[in-house]
Amino acid sequence: MTIDRSGTPLVEMRNMSISFGGINAVDDVSVDLYPGEVVGLLGHNGAGKSTLIKMLSGAYKPSGGQIFVDGNPVQIHSPRDARELNIETIYQTLALADNLDAASNLFLGRELISPLGFVDDAAMEAETRKIMGRLNPNFRKFAAPVSALSGGQRQSVAIARAVYFNARILIMDEPTAALGPHETQMVAELIQQLKAEGIGIFLIDHDVHAVMELCDRASVMKNGKLVGTVDIPDVTDDDLLSMIILGKKPGEDANAD
Amino acid sequence: MSDASQATTQTKRSFVQSLELDMRLMGMIGAFILIAVAFNFITGGNFLSPRNIFNLTIQTVSVAIMATGMVFVIVTRHIDLSVGAVLAICSAIMAMTQARWLPGLGIDLGSPLIAPIAILIGLAVGTLIGAFNGWLIGYQGIPAFIVTLGGFLIWRYAGWYLTQGQTIAPLNETFILFGGSEGTLGEALSWVVGILAAIAAVYGVWAARQSRIRHEFPTKPLWAEFSLAGIAVVAILGFVATLNAYSIPKGKLRRMFEARGEVMPDGFTQGHGLPISVLILILVAVVMTIVARKTRLGRYIFATGGNPDAAELSGINTRLLTVKVFAIMGFLCALSAVVAQARLQSHANDIGTLDELRVIAAAVIGGTALSGGAGTIYGAILGALIMQSLTSGMGMVGVDSPLQNIVVGAVLVFAVWIDIQYRKRTGIK
Numbered sequence: 001m002t003i004d005r006s007g008t009p010l011v012e013m014r015n016m017s018i019s020f021g022g023i024n025a026v027d028d029v030s031v032d033l034y035p036g037e038v039v040g041l042l043g044h045n046g047a048g049k050s051t052l053i054k055m056l057s058g059a060y061k062p063s064g065g066q067i068f069v070d071g072n073p074v075q076i077h078s079p080r081d082a083r084e085l086n087i088e089t090i091y092q093t094l095a096l097a098d099n100l101d102a103a104s105n106l107f108l109g110r111e112l113i114s115p116l117g118f119v120d121d122a123a124m125e126a127e128t129r130k131i132m133g134r135l136n137p138n139f140r141k142f143a144a145p146v147s148a149l150s151g152g153q154r155q156s157v158a159i160a161r162a163v164y165f166n167a168r169i170l171i172m173d174e175p176t177a178a179l180g181p182h183e184t185q186m187v188a189e190l191i192q193q194l195k196a197e198g199i200g201i202f203l204i205d206h207d208v209h210a211v212m213e214l215c216d217r218a219s220v221m222k223n224g225k226l227v228g229t230v231d232i233p234d235v236t237d238d239d240l241l242s243m244i245i246l247g248k249k250p251g252e253d254a255n256a257d
Numbered sequence: 258m259s260d261a262s263q264a265t266t267q268t269k270r271s272f273v274q275s276l277e278l279d280m281r282l283m284g285m286i287g288a289f290i291l292i293a294v295a296f297n298f299i300t301g302g303n304f305l306s307p308r309n310i311f312n313l314t315i316q317t318v319s320v321a322i323m324a325t326g327m328v329f330v331i332v333t334r335h336i337d338l339s340v341g342a343v344l345a346i347c348s349a350i351m352a353m354t355q356a357r358w359l360p361g362l363g364i365d366l367g368s369p370l371i372a373p374i375a376i377l378i379g380l381a382v383g384t385l386i387g388a389f390n391g392w393l394i395g396y397q398g399i400p401a402f403i404v405t406l407g408g409f410l411i412w413r414y415a416g417w418y419l420t421q422g423q424t425i426a427p428l429n430e431t432f433i434l435f436g437g438s439e440g441t442l443g444e445a446l447s448w449v450v451g452i453l454a455a456i457a458a459v460y461g462v463w464a465a466r467q468s469r470i471r472h473e474f475p476t477k478p479l480w481a482e483f484s485l486a487g488i489a490v491v492a493i494l495g496f497v498a499t500l501n502a503y504s505i506p507k508g509k510l511r512r513m514f515e516a517r518g519e520v521m522p523d524g525f526t527q528g529h530g531l532p533i534s535v536l537i538l539i540l541v542a543v544v545m546t547i548v549a550r551k552t553r554l555g556r557y558i559f560a561t562g563g564n565p566d567a568a569e570l571s572g573i574n575t576r577l578l579t580v581k582v583f584a585i586m587g588f589l590c591a592l593s594a595v596v597a598q599a600r601l602q603s604h605a606n607d608i609g610t611l612d613e614l615r616v617i618a619a620a621v622i623g624g625t626a627l628s629g630g631a632g633t634i635y636g637a638i639l640g641a642l643i644m645q646s647l648t649s650g651m652g653m654v655g656v657d658s659p660l661q662n663i664v665v666g667a668v669l670v671f672a673v674w675i676d677i678q679y680r681k682r683t684g685i686k
Contacts, residue, residue, distance in 0.1 A: 057570075094567075095566060095571070097560040097561075097630070109573055110572075119552060119555075122468045
């Protein structure tokens with residue numbers, strides 16, 4: 001499936017910068033994302049990929065740069081702002097409250113409210129059963145706190161949370177890091193399904209193979225700077241690896257040093 | 258994502274499992290019954306006499322009210338060491354309002370305006386102090402331990418300056434009704450309240466079941482629902498019957514009749530019934546339980562306690578939440594101050610001394626985890642009742658006061674140890 005990149009990007013982050021204590025964690029980085037596209041963000045630990053994406057999800061405030069959604073400039077000051085723009089994030093840590101059940105986590109911050117103004121647990125559980133029936137039909141532990149769930153089950157709760165609220169832009173921070181092969185396969189299938197629905201996905205990953213398999217493009221970062229963005233069909237695993245390690249784009253290899 | 262473990266839940270369920278009772282709650286009730294029966298045996302039936310049950314109840318109220326607020330504080334991974342001191346300053350302000358300030362404005366101590374004004378001022382001050390603590394903790398990032406350790410020293414002695422160290426008495430007569438023995442509902446009204454509560458309990462069980470049926474969720478067997486409702490009804494009505502069985506002393510009754518200009522008929526008796534303070538505690542317990550389970554605020558309190566980062570990333574304003582939690586705590590301290598002061602019928606500087614420790618202990622014995630994210634309102638109240646039963650029972654048996662404190666301290670550590678063992682066994686984090 002080819003991605004139509006002739007229109008306006010779903011999201012564009014232009015010249016993003018942020019520094020912590022005088023160190024430029026992200027330095028003048030631009031990336032974009034089109035509907036139905038998966039863009040991989042690659043780089044070592046500390047390359048700045050998570051930091052870059054946290055500016056999109058509202059967890060960090062950028063010190064420079066501009067974010068466009070559907071071509072319109074937007075201000076994202078908090079996770080709530082991001083959610084209102086239909087930007088949903090699945091964090092590496094899954095960001096679940098371990099002591100609450102799946103439904104409470106899925107609706108955390110956006111609870112369904114009964115006419116009397118109380119949280120409507122029954123309605124939330126019913127909705128959770130519906131969406132989990134689609135994402136992970138084997139899921140049964142609706143009454144248990146999520147601390148009692150397996151890694152894969154927790155992952156499916158985190159994904160359900162992002163998908164349920166009609167995400168248009170989905171950020172996945174190492175979604176398969178804690179999963180076994182079978183569960184990883186499930187996430188891969190889910191990504192294909194979401195792509196088909198026209199959702200744009202930023203996929204942060206260490207694993208070059210996963211990126212080669214799941215992504216349409218990849219942006220590689222090193223030391224807070226963007227090394228380059230490449231079309232996955234045009235590159236090999238080794239090309240990506242050398243971008244990550246050496247910080248050079250494939251074309252530059254020949255004339256380097 | 259296969260689920261082999263699910264199969265085990267399909268096996269035949271035991272009697273206790275069918276009831277779906279909270280095992281930790283059962284443990285606490287068991288411990289309480291054990292303590293009560295043991296003291297009753299040693300005191301030759303005095304411990305479980307209507308009179309002692311009445312006294313035990315009104316002595317527990319003040320700590321129990323604050324313990325419900327401490328649950329929220331501890332659930333959000335904070336602590337409040339200042340509750341006794343905040344109670345003291347609220348008490349001082351309310352006493353000064355009744356006995357000095359309002360009379361100074363021409364409203365004398367007997368005026369019907371005194372009690373409502375004094376209580377409103379007290380509740381407002383408590384809430385403000387709590388909110389201020391919460392602001393220091395949430396927005397300024399000072400650890401709760403430090404803020405409230407400071408408050409522990411500040412507020413009691415701020416109250417001391419207000420009263421210039423004097424004990425303030427007498428208090429307004431309406432105000433004293435909130436203390437317990439002076440303000441009870443009488444037998445008939447107590448039965449009305451008891452029956453209404455029993456109906457509410459049955460309705461609660463029924464409504465929960467209907468809701469599950471409507472959404473096609475699995476339900477408990479019908480007999481289990483009936484047993485639960487039955488136990489609740491017996492407990493509520495039994496409690497009312499016990500409080501009604503404690504008669505108002507003859508001399509006091511005669512004075513009450515004389516005050517109305519009547520003569521007491523021979524052989525007339527009248528039970529105390531439900532104290533107003535206990536009614537306040539029940540109201541606090543119901544409201545706090547609804548807040549904990551049925552409101553966004555409660556959901557956010559528990560989510561923040563379970564994983565502060567997740568709560569923040571979900572768009573919850575955890576700083577404002579901290580202010581709210583401590584404001585609730587402050588409000589409840591002021592409410593406890595009303596009850597404590599009215600029960601003692603005076604304000605003294607040492608009012609509420611060591612209450613912070615009793616309140617924290619009650620919440621912790623009641624199953625509130627200091628690591629945050631777990632705790633129940635009913636547990637905290639039961640914890641307060643267990644502590645008060647121990648103290649009161651040992652007093653009746655004639656145990657030395659130093660030994661009483663040693664035992665209560667040991668029970669606190671033991672209860673937490675049991676809880677840790679229980680969590681290990683059942684795999685609950």
